[in-house]
Amino acid sequence: MKNIKTIVTLCVGFWAVTACDSEDLNLKNPNDYSVPTYYQNTAELLAGTNAIYATIQSSQMYAREFWFLHDLRGDDNKSGGGQLELPRAALLNGTNNADNAVATAVWKGSYTAILRANTVIERGAETPDISDADRKTLIGEAKFARGWMFFELGSLWGGVPLATKVATDFNEGFPKATQEAVLNQAITDLSEAAEALPLASNTAIKGRFSKGAALAMLGRVYMYTGQYGLAKDAFDAIVDSKEYKLIDQYDENFQEENEFNDESILEIGYANAGGFDWGGTGNGTNEQAVRTQEYSHIGWRNLIPSNALLNDFERVSKGDAKNDPRFAMSFYKTGDLFNNGTEVVPPAQGETTTFEGETTEISWRKYSLMYKENPGGFKTGGINMRVIRYAEVLLNLAECELEAGDPARAITLMNQIRSRASVNMPGYPTAAYPVNSEQQIMKAIMHEKRVELSSEQVRNRDILRWRKEGKFTVEPLANFEQKLLVLPIPQSEIDNNPALTQADQNPGY
Numbered sequence: 001m002k003n004i005k006t007i008v009t010l011c012v013g014f015w016a017v018t019a020c021d022s023e024d025l026n027l028k029n030p031n032d033y034s035v036p037t038y039y040q041n042t043a044e045l046l047a048g049t050n051a052i053y054a055t056i057q058s059s060q061m062y063a064r065e066f067w068f069l070h071d072l073r074g075d076d077n078k079s080g081g082g083q084l085e086l087p088r089a090a091l092l093n094g095t096n097n098a099d100n101a102v103a104t105a106v107w108k109g110s111y112t113a114i115l116r117a118n119t120v121i122e123r124g125a126e127t128p129d130i131s132d133a134d135r136k137t138l139i140g141e142a143k144f145a146r147g148w149m150f151f152e153l154g155s156l157w158g159g160v161p162l163a164t165k166v167a168t169d170f171n172e173g174f175p176k177a178t179q180e181a182v183l184n185q186a187i188t189d190l191s192e193a194a195e196a197l198p199l200a201s202n203t204a205i206k207g208r209f210s211k212g213a214a215l216a217m218l219g220r221v222y223m224y225t226g227q228y229g230l231a232k233d234a235f236d237a238i239v240d241s242k243e244y245k246l247i248d249q250y251d252e253n254f255q256e257e258n259e260f261n262d263e264s265i266l267e268i269g270y271a272n273a274g275g276f277d278w279g280g281t282g283n284g285t286n287e288q289a290v291r292t293q294e295y296s297h298i299g300w301r302n303l304i305p306s307n308a309l310l311n312d313f314e315r316v317s318k319g320d321a322k323n324d325p326r327f328a329m330s331f332y333k334t335g336d337l338f339n340n341g342t343e344v345v346p347p348a349q350g351e352t353t354t355f356e357g358e359t360t361e362i363s364w365r366k367y368s369l370m371y372k373e374n375p376g377g378f379k380t381g382g383i384n385m386r387v388i389r390y391a392e393v394l395l396n397l398a399e400c401e402l403e404a405g406d407p408a409r410a411i412t413l414m415n416q417i418r419s420r421a422s423v424n425m426p427g428y429p430t431a432a433y434p435v436n437s438e439q440q441i442m443k444a445i446m447h448e449k450r451v452e453l454s455s456e457q458v459r460n461r462d463i464l465r466w467r468k469e470g471k472f473t474v475e476p477l478a479n480f481e482q483k484l485l486v487l488p489i490p491q492s493e494i495d496n497n498p499a500l501t502q503a504d505q506n507p508g509y
Helices: 042-057 065-073 086-093 101-124 132-157 179-196 211-224 228-241 250-254 291-295 307-312 326-330 390-404 407-418 438-452 459-468 491-496
Strands: 077-079 264-268 303-305 331-333 353-355 358-360 362-364 385-389
Touching: 042 101, 042 132, 065 086, 065 101, 065 303, 065 459, 077 086, 086 101, 101 132, 132 179, 132 211, 179 211, 211 228, 211 264, 211 385, 211 390, 211 459, 228 390, 250 326, 250 385, 264 390, 291 303, 303 362, 307 353, 307 438, 326 331, 326 438, 385 390, 390 407, 390 438, 407 438, 438 459
Parallel strands: none
Antiparallel strands: 077 303, 264 385, 331 362, 353 358
16 A cells, blocks of 8 residues: 555544543543543554544545535536536535535534644643654644644635634634634744654655645745745745656646656545545545546546636647647547547536537546546546645746746746646747736736646635736636635534634625
8 A cells, every 4th residue: 555545544533521520430441542641652643643634635625525615616617517416516606605515524624634733733742752853743744734724724714713722621612713813823833844844755654744745835825815925935945955846747647656756745645445435534444535536527527627727728729839738638528548548538428518619528637547447437546636736836936936026037937837848838938928027927827827737726726816916807707706705604613613603604694
């Protein structure tokens, strides 16, 4: 089994409960575990840290709902047809409410990871039988996870409960903090994680959170909060580390045989072992993700690429120098070859797409097992989900350089992406994308980032950020209204958190 894919399935969660005053009932079973007594050595703190990974790996998060939530709120996708479930269609159409099952799952998964991270941070400081190096690394991993989750919550929901400690009883709740406070906590946690964690080449096992992952996530938060100078510093540190590089073959980034490659900064591990846990809490064993089934041409095909995305790729028919090879490496259309070139892609269920004068079925190739097999009926898979690639770091850095007044380096960084051996697109400037002004360079960055990182859960937050900064000339979401800037706080949270009331709900919901 592949590296981190083994350890993330471990899940340890302990709750201390007191109930009676009677001395006779206070007798303790020496074989029982509780939080105060469990974390006594390296192995136990490691198990607690592995439980954080298990949560992020679960179907509430990266095995299913996390990428759905981001993709449904952006403009890279459209409905694949009537098979798209109602809670997902509501997010796509902007009609979701506080009971939306997809958003609620990600909320719960995020706070479960935060609870487990808080436990490791608190108990790890007191664990007696552990080396200083191991203590520093494991607490650093927990701080990375907590900072990452607060970034997700703060950017998706705005102000949320800022739980930075383990609740002491079931009646304790955390009040709603401002979005600024939540994002500042993410910055603090990720900064401390970057100081504590080793470089990827020095991690104990591939897939553990690393300094590069912390810096890359920190850079994302800084960009989201408009602090481009600090984001530039974080991304420059990644480049200067020489830990990462673009791999030659673009589509290998989404295949099972090329996981944890030189371009991967953060990815969530899966394997062709065990099965898929629909329960999705991270308390059981989940070894697989369902992305290949949800998006594949031969599969449920719940989401398919939008026309706006397809039209953003440079094509001969649009008068540019050549077709962008990333188009064929990102999508399948009826009549293409698949399964190592041995079969022809058949017609698919659901919606057709009219593209370049032809009406056909176009579906996602990224993360689909169809590149190497015919999945036939229902099929989950062991392809790792890539969270941050080095390509994103270079494109983020290009935007930071433009903000810092160095357009030449911004163009150079974008051209590094285009010169990847399997892409080999003409460098900027091009006929379609001249780069003679700041506005033109920004348009090229938006284009390059979209086609390079399509449906990799980046576009949604870019839209939020660029809209806020006035960088769009046309609103990208047809159904946009102000309340959709953030998601509604799940009603279950308002009902069960004693520190929240209905007045804490986000406006418009």
